[in-house]
Each structure stands twice: as structure tokens, then as C-alpha cells.
Amino acid sequence: MGKAWLPTPRALEALAHAGARVPAAPAYEVLRRANDRRFSLALGATLPGQRTVTTLDEVREALAAPSPGGNWLLRRPHGFAGRGRRRAREDEVLGAARSWIEASLRSFGALVVEPWVDRVADFGWHGFVSREGLILLGDPTWQETAPDGTWLATRPAKPFDLGREETELFARAAEQAGAALASAGYFGPFGVDAFRWRDETGNLQFNPRCxxxxxxxxxxxxxxxxxRPDLDPEP
Known part of the structure; x- marks a missing residue:
């Protein structure tokens, strides 16, 4: 049985061409919707001022709001490994960032805007949605990332890596994400990223679903x- 990192039609075609048994996969439109950053945001904002924008004026309005350090992060709806995003200030919307913003809006129709915050620790919680909609969660992990957000390494979370309240918030976020994916018609592996951050007063905060x-x-x-339910034989 072949396995694809993301089972797009092209990936499934490549598996078939290689002679692998092609697994069942969600419809392509389901994959696109589930991996769109707006899908996560629709479950509720997890950072102050986080929102979706669709025009240059809306970008200017969003970046005019207060933000720790005065910086914002613009994220394209689709992207991974730290790609498809840009740090910007309000005064850059019509300047240095304008061409990137306009190109992003033309290509994707929207951007997700959120405050640029001081991240001090990154975490992941992984799971699996069965074709019947059942959700199986693993255990939380600690993630090492580069300054630009690129993933570097993962290990199991150790005791006290996460506080009790953080763990509870994170578990609820993972369960909520799994349920939303199942409702959207998705099945297969999934993960939820989270991080601890320091606000402008120096206090630590927790984002359970970034x-x-x-x-x-x-x-x-x-x-x-x-x-490993992904390794169970398919009927």
C-alpha cells in the first residue's frame, strides 16, 4: 500500500505509476479546504486581532490595530515549512510589502493576518481520522523550529514541557480540529501546531491552535x- 504525504490526485497518480496500491483518499476539494488556514481560523481566533482579509484596504485596517512590537504576520491560505508568509508593519502596506500583498490577494483571494509575537516554545499534537469519523490522538510533542518557522526536529514532549492548563487547552484544540475535519469529509492523518509566546508585558501566553x-x-x-491506524489494512 502506497502512502502519500498529501494524497492529491498527482500524488496518487505517482503511486499508481510506481506500481503501489493506491489508498482511498479524501476528495481534492476536501483536502484544499481542510489545509486552508481559514479552515482553522473558522474554529475561532487564537491570537488578538487575528482575522481574514481580502482587500488591500482590509490589510491596512488590520495592521493599524495595536500589536506587540507593532509587527504583523501575513499568511497565505496555503503554505508549509514557514513558506507563504511575510512579516509587515502598517507603514509597509503601501510600500515594501505592497507587491507581495497584492500578488497574494490575486492568487489566493485572501490573507490571514495575525500579530507577530515572541514565540518561546513550539508544540504539536497529532491524530488520525478514520473513514467512519472516529478520532484517535497521539501524545503531544515538542518541536524545534528555525527563526523563520521552518521545522527542524520533533521529540515527545517531556513532563513539564507543557503546563496542566496548556495541556488541557491543547487537547481540546486537537479534539476540536479532528471533529471539524471529520465533519468536512476528511479522513487520514492530521496534526495541530501550538506555541507558547511572551506578550508585551513579559507574561507567557499559549496559542493552542496556530x-x-x-x-x-x-x-x-x-x-x-x-x-498507527494508517498502517491498518484497508477493506
Whole structure:
């Protein structure tokens, strides 16, 4: 049985061409919707001022709001490994950032805007949605990332890496994400990214859902451990 990182029609065609047995996969439009950053945002904003914008004026309005350090992060609806995003200030919307913003709006129709915050620790929680809509979660993981957000390494979360309240918030976010994916018609592996951040007063805050990845991710096998429903034989 072949496995694709993201089972797009092209990936499934490549598996078939290689002689692998092609697994059942969600419809392509389901994959696109589930991996769109607006899908996660529709479950509720998790950072102050986080929103979707569709015009240059809306970008200017969003970036005019207060933000820690005065910086914002613009994220295209689709992207991974730190790609498809740009840091910007309000005064850059009609200047240095304008061409990137306009090109993004033309290509994707929207951007997700959120405050640029001081991230101090990154985490992941992985799971699997069965074709019947059942959700199986692994255990939380600690993630090492580069300054630009690129993934570097994953390990199981150690005791006290996450506080009790953080763990509870994170678990609810993972369960909520799994239920939303199942309702959208998605089945297969998924992961939820989270991070701890420091606000402008120096206090630590926790974002329990910064991203939903409706696919395999680099730390998925580590997070799931011996729970591998993706390896169960298909009927």
C-alpha cells in the first residue's frame, strides 16, 4: 500500500505509476479546504486581532490595530515549512510589502493576518481520522523550529514541557480540529501546531491552535508512537 504525504490526485497518480496500491483518499476539494488556514481560523481566533482579509484596504485596517512590537504576520491560505508568509508593519502596506500583498490577494483571494509575537516554545499534537469519523490522538510533542518557522526536529514532549492548563487547552484544540475535519469529509492523518509566546508585558501566553495540518507532518510518527491506524489494512 502506497502512502502519500498529501494524497492529491498527482500524488496518487505517482503511486499508481510506481506500481503501489493506491489508498482511498479524501476528495481534492476536501483536502484544499481542510489545509486552508481559514479552515482553522473558522474554529475561532487564537491570537488578538487575528482575522481574514481580502482587500488591500482590509490589510491596512488590520495592521493599524495595536500589536506587540507593532509587527504583523501575513499568511497565505496555503503554505508549509514557514513558506507563504511575510512579516509587515502598517507603514509597509503601501510600500515594501505592497507587491507581495497584492500578488497574494490575486492568487489566493485572501490573507490571514495575525500579530507577530515572541514565540518561546513550539508544540504539536497529532491524530488520525478514520473513514467512519472516529478520532484517535497521539501524545503531544515538542518541536524545534528555525527563526523563520521552518521545522527542524520533533521529540515527545517531556513532563513539564507543557503546563496542566496548556495541556488541557491543547487537547481540546486537537479534539476540536479532528471533529471539524471529520465533519468536512476528511479522513487520514492530521496534526495541530501550538506555541507558547511572551506578550508585551513579559507574561507567557499559549496559542493552542496556530495551524491544522490535514496530512502527514514531519513529527507525525513520533507523536503517534505505536498508534498507527494508517498502517491498518484497508477493506
Amino acid at each position: 495551524e491544522i495540518n490535514a496530512r502527514y507532518s514531519m513529527g507525525w510518527g513520533i507523536g503517534m508512537g505505536e498508534r
